[in-house]
Amino acid sequence: MKLLGNRIIVREFEEEESSIIVLDKQKKPFFTGEIVAVGTDIGLSVGTTVLLNRHSGGLVEWEGEMLQMFTQEDVIAINK
16 A cells, blocks of 8 residues: 555654653653654655654554554654
């Protein structure tokens, strides 16, 4: 399957993998993750670490794994 437009698929980091300190996961609306797929019209690349709002994306099965899909506009920050 090919991802189209300005969409990204993100794998959420476990807390010990992230360079951003995460408090209680249930109380915190943001998370960090790694982009694993990008659409055709996007300025981000696979492997980039991003900060996202947990509630702005949707779950999707991608290559046999349940991950989250967002648009580029949902990205709050990137870790260069």
